[in-house]
Amino acid sequence: MTTFDAATASDLLSAVFAPWIQDLNIAIERIGDTEAVLRMPFSDTLTRDNGVVCGQALMALADTAMVFAISAASGGYRPMTTVDQTSHFLRPVAGADMLATAEVVRLGRTMAFGRVTLAAAGDPRPAMTAQTAYAILGEPGK
Template sequence: MFDQAAAEAMLKNVFAPWVQALGLSIESLDKDGAVLRMRFSETLCRDNGVICGQALMSLADTAMVFAVSSAGGAYRPMTTVDQTMHFLRPAANADVVADAKVVRLGRTMAFGSVTLTADGDPRPVAMAQLAYALLPESK
């Protein structure tokens, strides 16, 4: 079963150190997806105090890996094959929350969408559509 403990272990053991440095936490998991939080930090900002797009794209991608794992009941190796991101408004001086939903989970591919919002503001900061190739387990 893919629960909070499994997700926390996955965050520490599967992702690269620079992803771990984003300050992510798992807010919730269910059969349809996952919600992750990226804590605000000046290190994630451009020179004007706005959280950079690279950090937002990484949050969306990482949240979707958790959503696919939650929907599938366990982590499975996967690789991003497509990510389309639409930036709608700047995020500054607030945590960013990623609500990742699985649209389709097949045997070899998974598709999903992620909505990013600034904590306390329901208006979307960005929206992403993602696709993953689900890889066979290594022996």
């Protein structure tokens, strides 16, 4: 099994993800054995008319974080596609970076399941949670 670390994850961010995801300026905070923590810096371009970070940006962050958690659990990036993401918005966030903590709950040969918690930096209270499912389309490095 190969090592999937923060440096590898940063390279993957620019190589695999769509340009508009790259425009979110997401940074890798930490990669563990079955988890990933990503930071999305606050930007006025991500807010609704009331200054609250929009749900679309939060769901994109959650989805992206889970790809990294699955890659960490797999020992490397595996082509995959989102099958389901059920999101619950618990509190609004304005004027703060967002931290996404993604954890793999179950990793199989063809499916992966996980959970993601998003919180404003400096605030331990969750702002959003997501339950996710991904179809695995290939082996690491393929």
